[in-house]
Amino acid sequence: xxxxxxxxxxxxxxxxxxxxxxxxxxxxxxxxxxxxxxxxxxxxxxxxxxxxxxxxxxxxxxxxxxxxxxxxxxxxxxxxxxxxxxxxxxxxxxxxxxxxx
Amino acid sequence: xxxxxxxxxxxxxxxxxxxxxxxxxxxxxxxxxxxxxxxxxxxxxxxxxxxxxxxxxxxxxxxxxxxxxxxxxxxxxxxxxxxxxxxxxxxxxxxxxxxxxxxxxxxxxxxxxxxxxxxxxxxxxxxxxxxxxxxxxxxxxxxxxxxxxxxxxxxxxxxxxxxxxxxxxxxxxxxxxxxxxxxxxxxxxxxxxxxxxxxxxxxxxxxxxxxxxxxxxxxxxxxxxxxxxxxxxxxxxxxxxxxxxxxxxxxxxxxxxxxxxxxxxxxxxxxxxxxxxxxxxxxxxxxxxxxxxxxxxxxxxxxxxxxxxxxxxxxxxxxxxxxxxxxxxxxxxxxxxxxxxxxxxxxxxxxxxxxxxxxxxxxxxxxxxxxxxxxxxxxxxxxxxxxxxxxxxxxxxxxxxxxxxxxxxxxxxxxxxxxxxxxxxxxxxxxxxxxxxxxxxxxxxxxxxxxxxxxxxxxxxxxxxxxxxxxxxxxxxxxxxxxxxxxxxxxxxxxxxxxxxxxxxxxxxxxxxxxxxxxxxxxxxxxx
Numbered sequence: 170x171x172x173x174x175x176x177x178x179x180x181x182x183x184x185x186x187x188x189x190x191x192x193x194x195x196x197x198x199x200x201x202x203x204x205x206x207x208x209x210x211x212x213x214x215x216x217x218x219x220x221x222x223x224x225x226x227x228x229x230x231x232x233x234x235x236x237x238x239x240x241x242x243x244x245x246x247x248x249x250x251x252x253x254x255x256x257x258x259x260x261x262x263x264x265x266x267x268x269x270x
Numbered sequence: 271x272x273x274x275x276x277x278x279x280x281x282x283x284x285x286x287x288x289x290x291x292x293x294x295x296x297x298x299x300x301x302x303x304x305x306x307x308x309x310x311x312x313x314x315x316x317x318x319x320x321x322x323x324x325x326x327x328x329x330x331x332x333x334x335x336x337x338x339x340x341x342x343x344x345x346x347x348x349x350x351x352x353x354x355x356x357x358x359x360x361x362x363x364x365x366x367x368x369x370x371x372x373x374x375x376x377x378x379x380x381x382x383x384x385x386x387x388x389x390x391x392x393x394x395x396x397x398x399x400x401x402x403x404x405x406x407x408x409x410x411x412x413x414x415x416x417x418x419x420x421x422x423x424x425x426x427x428x429x430x431x432x433x434x435x436x437x438x439x440x441x442x443x444x445x446x447x448x449x450x451x452x453x454x455x456x457x458x459x460x461x462x463x464x465x466x467x468x469x470x471x472x473x474x475x476x477x478x479x480x481x482x483x484x485x486x487x488x489x490x491x492x493x494x495x496x497x498x499x500x501x502x503x504x505x506x507x508x509x510x511x512x513x514x515x516x517x518x519x520x521x522x523x524x525x526x527x528x529x530x531x532x533x534x535x536x537x538x539x540x541x542x543x544x545x546x547x548x549x550x551x552x553x554x555x556x557x558x559x560x561x562x563x564x565x566x567x568x569x570x571x572x573x574x575x576x577x578x579x580x581x582x583x584x585x586x587x588x589x590x591x592x593x594x595x596x597x598x599x600x601x602x603x604x605x606x607x608x609x610x611x612x613x614x615x616x617x618x619x620x621x622x623x624x625x626x627x628x629x630x631x632x633x634x635x636x637x638x639x640x641x642x643x644x645x646x647x648x649x650x651x652x653x654x655x656x657x658x659x660x661x662x663x664x665x666x667x668x669x670x671x672x673x674x675x676x677x678x679x680x681x682x683x684x685x686x687x688x689x690x691x692x693x694x695x696x697x698x699x700x701x702x703x704x705x706x707x708x709x710x711x712x713x714x715x716x717x718x719x720x721x722x723x724x725x726x727x728x729x730x731x732x733x734x735x736x737x738x739x740x741x742x743x744x745x746x747x748x749x750x751x752x753x754x755x756x757x758x759x760x761x762x763x764x765x766x767x768x769x770x771x772x773x774x775x776x777x778x779x780x781x782x783x784x785x786x787x788x789x790x791x792x793x794x795x796x797x798x
Contacts, residue, residue, distance in 0.1 A: 247312075
């Protein structure tokens with residue numbers, strides 16, 4: 170059983186437009202059986218934060234190609250991408266490099 | 271490349287295949303930066319190389335300088351206009367230039383930059399309050415750069431002179447020797463005058479004088495405030511376009527004309543745009559799909575000299591969008607987010623969107639996709655144009671200003687087929703008009719200046735106008751214009767120039783006939 174986590178989720182490069190234009194979200198992830206990884210976080214974001222057009226942000230179980238993910242200001246490719254296990258007080262930033270955001 | 275298959279999986283694995291990599295193993299091999307071997311890496315670029323923050327910065331800055339240095343196109347002291355949209359790539363470019371200027375090292379950038387910002391809010395249907403907010407943000411950033419800047423609204427296309435659409439040829443004094451001479455001259459001057467003086471002096475070397483825009487062409491200042499009527503006219507124009515693909519192309523065309531106009535009126539001989547490697551790869555494939563294959567070298571190459579006197583250069587063309595986004599984030603480069611015409615549009619809304627999704631998706635699976643496509647653009651050669659540049663009456667496309675290198679006589683090509691259909695469609699009304707008033711133009715070129723005369727024209731005349739505009743477009747622009755139900759809402763400079771060219775061609779034909787007859791008469795009289 171993983172304890173609840175406090176995580177900062179941020180959107181940039183136009184991705185925030187799908188979240189009512191709000192860039193920074195301080196969220197509490199509830200405790201659950203399995204540990205919180207990025208894969209779970211994306212599901213949680215889709216359910217709780219995403220306001221419209223989920224297909225423009227999420228594709229399959231990952232983000233849409235063209236959206237970069239930074240975990241604590243580092244490339245998620247360095248940290249295992251979807252399998253990275255979130256720690257308390259982590260910050261996750263999504264930057265869209267797609268045209269028009 | 272497009273085959274999803276087993277035969278592709280076999281040879282590839284030498285490159286680190288990105289999709290499923292076990293986390294801990296990867297962390298082991300990417301513990302340190304590949305350059306300095308001691309910094310903690312912050313991002314992975316070039317298909318698997320991890321860079322630390324400092325090495326990434328050095329790499330990024332070096333790449334920008336290397337592109338400029340390699341091409342030797344920008345002369346010292348030359349006025350260069352930076353086309354800045356507020357987006358990530360052009361912002362990064364602007365800050366690279368600023369950093370290059372402030373350096374004290376020998377490699378300091380020596381050109382004189384200015385910035386142009388085009389407010390496209392009306393085309394994207396934004397309300398005035400949002401636009402004012404964006405504009406305030408833009409102004410505060412531009413003021414902080416300390417560079418001269420020109421803010422123009424897209425509405426100003428309604429006040430553009432026809433001359434924007436003309437080609438002004440320029441002596442190609444761009445050899446290596448000329449470049450070296452200019453640099454030497456500049457350095458000598460700089461030593462004599464001190465840095466500040468040299469930067470502001472109007473003519474820095476003999477070779478540079480011709481680079482400045484010579485004629486007092488257009489009295490209109492681009493800083494002219496636009497009227498509500500123009501805003502409405504512009505949104506009417508964009509709303510009338512049926513497809514997002516054509517809208518994007520039209521927006522790009524008008525934006526280019528406006529930037530070109532600003533560059534010419536203010537004496538800039540180069541325009542820098544922030545197209546990144548990723549964008550150019552997408553653009554290359556998009557333009558192929560749009561039927562612009564003939565112009566790929568101009569549309570995606572480092573230098574685009576289709577306008578003659580003003581050359582568009584793309585110094586960000588070796589930077590991937592991922593690098594740009596990381597750089598901007600790590601080094602807090604200010605950007606302005608402006609919703610574009612395709613914001614929130616679904617993936618299949620336009621050819622541009624579709625191609626972007628296609629390329630990025632492939633890139634996610636095969637990390638060298640973008641660089642492979644990009645390298646193709648590097649190899650394209652602009653030979654045909656150089657050969658014909660000498661002829662003064664080169665016909666150019668009215669919209670994209672590329673040389674019309676299509677053979678309308680050859681009906682076996684797609685282009686020929688297109689023009690024959692267009693011709694047969696309008697044959698009937700055209701014949702009727704000719705019967706009534708043979709070859710009388712709807713109005714004289716001078717009178718066309720006041721808009722009313724051609725726009726409120728009778729249906730047959732309007733068709734004539736439509737036909738004469740279409741006739742002067744390249745294949746791709748013709749296809750795009752099909753999505754415009756009427757050409758009337760186009761800005762007047764395009765329509766007027768189309769008519770002027772048409773009249774000129776007619777006059778030329780008449781003169782030619784006369785001359786031939788004359789010479790034949792002479793021969794006959796001489797004989798008798």
